[in-house]
Amino acid sequence: MTRPDRDERRQRILAVVDSIPHGRVATYGQVAREAGLGRHARLVGKVLSELPARTALPWHRVVNAAGAISPRAGDSPSLQRRRLAREGVRFTTAGRIEFARFLWRPET
DNA sequence: CGGTTGACTGTTT
DNA sequence: TAAACAGCCAACC
Numbered sequence: 622m623t624r625p626d627r628d629e630r631r632q633r634i635l636a637v638v639d640s641i642p643h644g645r646v647a648t649y650g651q652v653a654r655e656a657g658l659g660r661h662a663r664l665v666g667k668v669l670s671e672l673p674a675r676t677a678l679p680w681h682r683v684v685n686a687a688g689a690i691s692p693r694a695g696d697s698p699s700l701q702r703r704r705l706a707r708e709g710v711r712f713t714t715a716g717r718i719e720f721a722r723f724l725w726r727p728e729t
Numbered sequence: 730c731g732g733t734t735g736a737c738t739g740t741t742t
Numbered sequence: 743t744a745a746a747c748a749g750c751c752a753a754c755c
Contacts, residue, residue, distance in 0.1 A: 627753085649737055664752060666736035683736075691736045701736095715743085 630658060634668045641682040644708045645725040646718055648686045655727060666691065681705055682725070688717040 625633070633656035641647050647655075649662035658664065669680050670693065681704040685691045690701050702712070710723050718724075 630752085653737090660738085660750060661752075662737040663735055663750075664737095667734095667753075668736090670736055680736090685736080686738055693736045 625657075630656070630661075630664065631668050633657060634665050635678060638665075638669070638680060638683060639678055640727075641679055641725050643679075644710060644723070646682050646684050646688075646705065646710060646720075646723050647725045649683060649691075650686060651725070652683060662686075670694075684718060688720055690716075 634652060637652050637655045638647075641652075649665045650660075652665045653659065653661040656665075665683065669683060672678060672680055681701040705718070706712070710718060712718060
């Protein structure tokens, strides 16, 4: 089997993000592994950073391994936080998400 | 071909 | 608990 090209990797990543259930979160590394891309957490971040602003994809359900919203170049992460809060995802006073309650655990 | 970048992560201070 | 460090690797230049 040939190594997936750039577009295919991107498509796999987007498909995984799209499958994260409402009210749950996944880490960048988790998305990469689910997409069959091993240690490409950073690639996941790169792909998400290029999404159009109006996308219907639930990109806000992807957080870092510390359970926090990763800082990014442009705007503030408050939008992501609001979207998660609206889905019932709670944050600790330290601004972290409790994986014990909200981490997505895909079956099989 | 070589160096830099980065919505990352696990380990060590 | 938090910051620093080191490892990571595709994408870009």
